[in-house]
Amino acid sequence: xxxxxxxxxxxxxxxxxxxxxxxxxxxxxxxxxxxxxxxxxxxxxxxxxxxxxxxxxxxxxxxxxxxxxxxxxxxxxxxxxxxxxxxxxxxxxxxxxxxxxxxxxxxxxxxxxxxxxxxxxxxxxxxxxxxxxxxxxxxxxxxxxxxxxxxxxxxxxxxxxxxxxxxxxxxxxxxxxxxxxxxxxxxxxxxxxxxxxxxxxxxxxxxxxxxxxxxxxxxxxxxxxxxxxxxxxxxxxxxxxxxxxxxxxxxxxxxxxxxxxxxxxxxxxxxxxxxxxxxxxxxxxxxxxxxxxxxxxxxxxxxxxxxxxxxxxxxxxxxxxxxx
Amino acid sequence: xxxxxxxxxxxxxxxxxxxxxxxxxxxxxxxxxxxxxxxxxxxxxxxxxxxxxxxxxxxxxxxxxxxxxxxxxxxxxxxxxxxxxxxxxxxxxxxxxxxxxxxxxxxxxxxxxxxxxxx
Amino acid sequence: xxxxxxxxxxxxxxxxxxxxxxxxxxxxxxxxxxxxxxxxxxxxxxxxxxxxxxxxxxxxxxxxxxxxxxxxxxxxxxxxxxxxxxxxxxxxxxxxxxxxxxxxxxxxxxxxxxxxxxxxxxxxxxxxxxxxxxxxxxxxxxxxxxxxxxxxxxxxxxxxxxxxxxxxxxxxxxxxxxxxxxxxxxxxxxxxxxxxxxxxxxxxxxxxxxxxxxxxxxxxxxxxxxxxxxxxxxxxxxxxxxxxxxxxxxxxxxxxxxxxxxxxxxxxxxxxxxxxxxxxxxxxxxxxxxxxxxxxxxxxxxxxxxxxxxxxxxxxxxxxxxxxxxxxxxxxxxxxxxxxxxxxxxxxxxxxxxxxxxxxxxxxxxxxxxxxxxxxxxxxxxxxxxxxxxxxx
Numbered sequence: 001x002x003x004x005x006x007x008x009x010x011x012x013x014x015x016x017x018x019x020x021x022x023x024x025x026x027x028x029x030x031x032x033x034x035x036x037x038x039x040x041x042x043x044x045x046x047x048x049x050x051x052x053x054x055x056x057x058x059x060x061x062x063x064x065x066x067x068x069x070x071x072x073x074x075x076x077x078x079x080x081x082x083x084x085x086x087x088x089x090x091x092x093x094x095x096x097x098x099x100x101x102x103x104x105x106x107x108x109x110x111x112x113x114x115x116x117x118x119x120x121x122x123x124x125x126x127x128x129x130x131x132x133x134x135x136x137x138x139x140x141x142x143x144x145x146x147x148x149x150x151x152x153x154x155x156x157x158x159x160x161x162x163x164x165x166x167x168x169x170x171x172x173x174x175x176x177x178x179x180x181x182x183x184x185x186x187x188x189x190x191x192x193x194x195x196x197x198x199x200x201x202x203x204x205x206x207x208x209x210x211x212x213x214x215x216x217x218x219x220x221x222x223x224x225x226x227x228x229x230x231x232x233x234x235x236x237x238x239x240x241x242x243x244x245x246x247x248x249x250x251x252x253x254x255x256x257x258x259x260x261x262x263x264x265x266x267x268x269x270x271x272x273x274x275x276x277x278x279x280x281x282x283x284x285x286x287x288x289x290x291x292x293x294x295x296x297x298x299x300x301x302x303x304x305x306x307x308x309x310x311x312x313x314x315x316x317x318x319x320x321x322x323x324x
Numbered sequence: 325x326x327x328x329x330x331x332x333x334x335x336x337x338x339x340x341x342x343x344x345x346x347x348x349x350x351x352x353x354x355x356x357x358x359x360x361x362x363x364x365x366x367x368x369x370x371x372x373x374x375x376x377x378x379x380x381x382x383x384x385x386x387x388x389x390x391x392x393x394x395x396x397x398x399x400x401x402x403x404x405x406x407x408x409x410x411x412x413x414x415x416x417x418x419x420x421x422x423x424x425x426x427x428x429x430x431x432x433x434x435x436x437x438x439x440x441x442x443x
Numbered sequence: 444x445x446x447x448x449x450x451x452x453x454x455x456x457x458x459x460x461x462x463x464x465x466x467x468x469x470x471x472x473x474x475x476x477x478x479x480x481x482x483x484x485x486x487x488x489x490x491x492x493x494x495x496x497x498x499x500x501x502x503x504x505x506x507x508x509x510x511x512x513x514x515x516x517x518x519x520x521x522x523x524x525x526x527x528x529x530x531x532x533x534x535x536x537x538x539x540x541x542x543x544x545x546x547x548x549x550x551x552x553x554x555x556x557x558x559x560x561x562x563x564x565x566x567x568x569x570x571x572x573x574x575x576x577x578x579x580x581x582x583x584x585x586x587x588x589x590x591x592x593x594x595x596x597x598x599x600x601x602x603x604x605x606x607x608x609x610x611x612x613x614x615x616x617x618x619x620x621x622x623x624x625x626x627x628x629x630x631x632x633x634x635x636x637x638x639x640x641x642x643x644x645x646x647x648x649x650x651x652x653x654x655x656x657x658x659x660x661x662x663x664x665x666x667x668x669x670x671x672x673x674x675x676x677x678x679x680x681x682x683x684x685x686x687x688x689x690x691x692x693x694x695x696x697x698x699x700x701x702x703x704x705x706x707x708x709x710x711x712x713x714x715x716x717x718x719x720x721x722x723x724x725x726x727x728x729x730x731x732x733x734x735x736x737x738x739x740x741x742x743x744x745x746x747x748x749x750x751x752x753x754x755x756x757x758x759x760x761x762x763x764x765x766x767x768x769x770x771x772x773x774x775x776x777x778x779x780x781x782x783x784x785x786x787x788x789x790x791x792x793x794x795x796x797x798x799x800x801x802x803x804x805x806x807x808x809x810x811x812x813x814x815x816x817x818x819x820x821x822x823x824x825x826x827x828x829x830x831x832x833x834x835x836x
Binding site for chain 3: 008038040041078128129132199200202203206209211212285286287288289290291292293
Binding site: 325326327328330331340352354356357373376377378411412413414415418419 | 572
C-alpha cells in the first residue's frame with residue numbers, strides 16, 4: 001500500500017486526475033442532459049463539456065486596465081488544484097490508500113478554496129458587477145458553511161472516526177447512515193447545492209442581475225479553468241455525500257477474488273454518485289433563484305437549526321447506544 | 325407539486341424540438357414566402373409597383389400577348405422585383421388583378437446581393 | 444452616504460433591447476434611477492408622412508414586433524373613422540381574433556421572460572413551448588409568425604376559410620389546459636412567490652398619479668380597459684371580463700396577465716365559433732378628408748394611442764404614437780426606490796417593457812447630458828428632500 005509507483009498511478013491515472021477529469025465532464029454532460037429533458041428540450045451531445053473546454057482554452061485572454069495579471073492567472077489554478085487534491089481522499093473503489101484520521105476536515109477545507117477564489121476575483125476585477133458578485137459569494141459562504149459542516153459532523157460522531165474511509169467501513173459493518181440521519185442528509189444536499197452555486201442558490205453568478213458576477217472579467221483559459229473547477233467540485237461533492245450517507249463504494253458482503261470487491265465497489269460508487277446528481281439536477285430544474293437576504297433568512301432560521309437538531313439527535317443516540 | 329409532476333412527465337417523453345434539417349417543419353399553405361411572377365398572366369398594369377411599401381418593384385420592358393378576361397391584349401411592360409429587399413407583405417398579391425405576382429410557399433428571400441431580381 | 448452607480452447599461456443580459464439605466468445604490472438598496480430611452484429611435488413617425496395609406500400600414504406594423512397588429516389596427520381604425528367608412532362585421536371579427544391571439548402570444552412570452560429574470564428557466568422553456576401553438580395558428584391564418592399584415596384601410600387583407608378555423612379551434616382546448624396549469628404553478632411555486640410577492644408595490648393612488656396603464660395599473664386596482672370603456676372592433680358583442688387585482692406588486696401583475704390569457708382564449712373561441720359571413724372589406728377612397736383624431740386601442744401592454752392629423756391628401760400630415768410602455772416608465776422609476784438590486788430585473792420586466800415601442804423621441808440638451816430624464820420620485824420612508832416628482836430633461 002505504500003509502494004510509491006502504485007501511489008503515483010493512483011493519483012494520476014485512476015481514480016486520480018485522469019479519471020476525475022473524464023468523470024467530471026461526463027457528470028456535467030449528464031446534468032445538462034437531464035435538465036434539458038425535464039424542460040422538454042433535447043440537450044447537448046455527450047462531448048459538449050469537452051468541446052466547451054477546448055474552445056474556451058483557445059480564446060483570447062483579455063486583461064482589463066489596471067488589473068493584476070499574475071494574480072488573475074494564479075487564482076483559478078489554485079482553486080483547481082485544491083478541488084483536485086480533495087478528490088484523492090474520497091474513497092472511490094474501497095478504502096482510499098491516502099486516507100488518514102482527519103481527512104474529512106482536510107477535504108472540507110480544500111473545498112472552500114474555490115469560493116475564496118471567487119471572492120478574490122470579484123474584488124480584484126475593477127468592476128462594480130464583479131465586486132457585488134464577490135461580496136455575495138462571501139456572504140453565501142458564511143450562510144451555508146455552518147449547516148454543511150454540522151450535517152457532515154453527525155456521521156463522523158456516529159462512526160467514531162474523522163476519516164472518510166473509516167466512516168465508509170463503519171457503514172459496511174452496520175448500515176447506511178442515511179437511515180439514522182435523514183435530516184442531516186437533506187441538509188447536506190441543500191448545502192451542497194449552495195456550495196456549488198446552482199439554482200436556487202446561484203446568487204453570486206446571477207446572469208440577469210449582475211452580468212456574470214465575479215467571473216465577468218475572466219476570459220479564455222482562466223474561465224475554462226474556473227468552469228472545470230466547478231465541474232470537479234460537483235464530482236467531489238456528490239462523492240462525499242455518497243460516501244458519508246449512502247455507504248460509499250462498499251457492499252455488505254465480501255466477494256471471493258479480492259479484485260472483484262474493488263470492481264463492484266467502483267460500480268456501486270458510480271451508481272450512488274449518479275443518484276445524488278439526479279437529486280441535485282431536479283432541485284436545479286424545479287426552482288428559481290432567491291435573493292441573498294432571503295437566503296440569509298432561510299439559512300439561519302431553518303437549515304442551520306435543522307442541522308443543530310440533527311447533531312443533537314446523534315449525540316443522544318450515541319449516548320443511548322453506549323449505555324445500553 | 326405541479327412543477328414536479330410536469331418535470332417527471334417530461335423526462336419520460338420525447339422532446340418537442342423539431343430536429344431541423346433532419347426533420348422538416350410543416351409549412352402552412354398560406355405561408356408568405358418568396359415572391360414569384362407568372363409571366364403568362366401578367367397584363368402589365370403596374371399596380372404592384374404602385375402599392376409596394378418598400379418600393380422594390382420596377383416595370384421593365386416586356387411586350388407579350390396575354391389573355392385577360394376572354395380578350396387578348398398586348399402588354400408593354402412587366403415587373404421586376406428586387407428579391408432580397410422584398411418584405412413579403414403580400415400587398416402586391418392582394419392588388420394584382422390576375423394573380424400573376426404571388427408569394428410562394430417556399431422561403432428563400434434572404435441574401436446580401438441587392439441586385440438579384442425576379443421577373 | 445457613499446453612492447455607487449451601477450450601470451444597467453445599453454448592453455446587459457437582463458435587457459432585451461438597449462436602454463440605459465443608471466442605478467444609484469447604497470449597498471443593496473436603490474436610491475434613484477436615471478433613465479435614457481432613445482436608443483431605438485428610427486424616425487418612423489416622419490417616414491409615415493411620406494407614404495400613402497396603402498403603403499404606410501406595413502411601416503407602422505414594424506414599430507414593434509410583439510404588438511405589431513396593435514399599431515396597424517389602431518391606425519387603420521383612426522383613418523376609417525376620419526373617412527367615415529363602415530367596416531363589415533366579418534372583418535371586425537377577423538381583426539379581433541388576430542388581436543386576441545397576439546395578446547396571448549405576448550403574455551405567454553412575458554411569462555417566460557419574467558421566469559427567466561428570476562433564474563427559473565424551466566417555466567421559460569415551458570411557456571415558450573406553448574406559445575408555439577399560438578404562433579402556428581397565426582401563421583396559418585396570416586402567413587407569417589410576426590408582422591401579420593392583416594389590415595387594410597376598410598377591412599382585412601385575406602379571409603379565413605373553414606379549415607383554418609377548425610385548426611385553430613382544435614388548439615384552443617390544449618391552450619386552455621396549459622393556462623390552467625400555469626395558474627396552479629404561479630400560485631404554488633415557492634421561489635416564484637418569494638421573488639414576486641411584495642416587490643415593486645404600487646398603490647391605486649400612485650398608479651393614477653404616475654399615469655400607469657395596462658396590466659400594470661389594473662394590478663393596482665385601477666379598473667380601466669379600453670376594450671370595455673371605449674369599445675372598438677367586436678369587443679362590444681363578445682362576452683368577456685376585465686381582470687383586475689388588488690395587490691399592486693409584481694405578483695399581482697402576473698395574476699392579471701394570466702387572467703387576461705384566460706379571457707383571451709375565451710374571446711378567440713367565441714369569435715371563431717360565431718364569425719358572421721359577409722364581405723371582408725369595403726373600398727376606401729384614395730384621399731382622406733381633413734381632420735384629426737385620437738385613436739385608442741388596448742395593446743397587450745396597455746393603452747396605445749395614435750394621434751392622426753390628415754389634410755385632404757392621400758398621406759397623413761402627422762401621426763404621433765404614444766405607446767403604453769412610455770407611460771409606464773415613471774412607475775418603474777418610482778417602484779424601484781428602496782428595493783434591492785436583485786429586484787431590478789424583476790420590476791423592469793413586470794411592466795413588460797418594449798423599447799422599440801418607446802423610443803419615439805430623442806431629446807438633446809446641450810448643457811446637460813443629452814437626452815437624460817432624471818426622475819426623482821419621493822415616497823414615504825425615503826430620505827430624499829421634497830415630495831414632488833420632477834422630470835428634468
